[in-house]
Amino acid sequence: MNDIELRQYVMETTEEFVLKHVAPVAKEIDEQERFPMATFKEMGRLGLTGIPFSQSYEGLGLNYSVYLAVIRRLARTCASTAMTLVSHSTLSCTPIDAFGTEEQKRSFLIPMILGQRIGAFALTEPGSGSDMASMSTVAVEQDGYFELTGSKAFITNANVADYYIVPAKTAPEKKSLGISLFVVESGTRGVQVSEHKEKKLGMRGSDTGSLTFSKVKIPSSQLIGKKNFGLPILHHTLVSARLGMAAIALGIAEESRKQCLEYVRQRKQFDQYLFQFQSIGNMLADMEMGINASELLLEKAVRLKEAGQPYMKEASEAKLFASEMVNRVTKNAIQIFGGYGYSRDLPLExxxxxxxxxxxxxxxxxxxxxxxxxxxxxxxxxxxPEEGKRWVR
Ligand SMILES: Cc1cc2nc3c(=O)[nH]c(=O)nc-3n(C[C@H](O)[C@H](O)[C@H](O)COP(=O)(O)OP(=O)(O)OC[C@H]3O[C@@H](n4cnc5c(N)ncnc54)[C@H](O)[C@@H]3O)c2cc1C
Incomplete structure (x- = not known):
């Protein structure tokens, strides 16, 4: 199969997968706040957990744009499932793929790419969110291992993951330049997973929890990249993840627009179809423009990434614009549907x-x-900017 055929095959497979495995449970996993393990395993079986990774490590070796197209398609039906995949593939696989040793790739990356193991990226802490340089988790180097102590909060996949990617301070005095990343296995002594899941406004079918590390012994072989080299790894990973978030926003917005376009042609008030009211038409026009502009910003960022050019600014632009756009679109979609939009019988809420x-x-x-x-x-x-100033995500 050449790249074009493979791309087409992946999109067709995704469509079938969504219709058969995602759509039937999307409402239910939201209401029950349940992580759909069977759906994740099926994604792995179909190769969807390894789209942008090299075939040498069991990935599909496809462009990032194909991966994002899949994320976008998933988000149209179930944003929680799309988010689970971004947390697993981008946030958890990318650090090992881009900076890991051959041994780490064989031991951890391949099982994650195959969807046999689930990854979680554990950066945020109770006292450290946007300002990651203020993290208090530390890893002290000993003879052949690091001793990890600290806690992490709001971690996607925390309760279901097999491997955690954990940033910790290995040189606290150097602030953001003293961070290192580790692969931590879930069953390791001293690793404690939150007893209950985070109760959230949305994305309820994705798992979110917290982690505590009490003097966890991590073999030095599980340090990703070099000691104190965490900042570049974090930037590399988070910038990619922003494209994933933009794709999720686009998927949700596209589906909302589709449902609005169908509804305004059916629903009549004052003997007119809804689309004939100018104020409703204005909302539709803004939706259309916002979605198209988001798509262009995302395409630009992806083009730069695929060409190996810097794309940090463009990734932030794509993520920021798409996320603000989708919040307007979904708010207006409910407005267009009126009371029916507010009802939980429809997926718009x-x-x-x-x-x-x-x-x-x-x-x-x-x-x-x-x-x-x-x-x-x-x-x-x-x-x-002064060196090392960019401590924020
Ligand atoms: C459902 C969910 C899943 C998540 N999954 C993960 C995950 O898998 N891994 C992970 O590591 N984290 C995860 N997070 C955490 C997420 O990345 C953080 O919530 C986010 O980065 C913001 O950090 P915070 O919540 O601590 O907010 P804070 O950093 O405390 O910010 C609070 C407010 O202050 C603003 N603010 C902060 N600093 C500045 C500044 N310098 N200038 C202007 N305004 C500022 C922020 O924009 C925000 O409005 C998840 C969060 C949620 C809700």
Missing amino acids: RYFRDAKLTEIGDGTSEIQRMIIVEELMRQEKRAK
């Missing part, structure tokens, strides 16, 4: 709740604006 996370996860909107202006200043050479 779920899209509205799920959309909010895109403005928070992988760096809030405020942080994306900070990154954009910082990169802009750097590019324009009007100001050069």
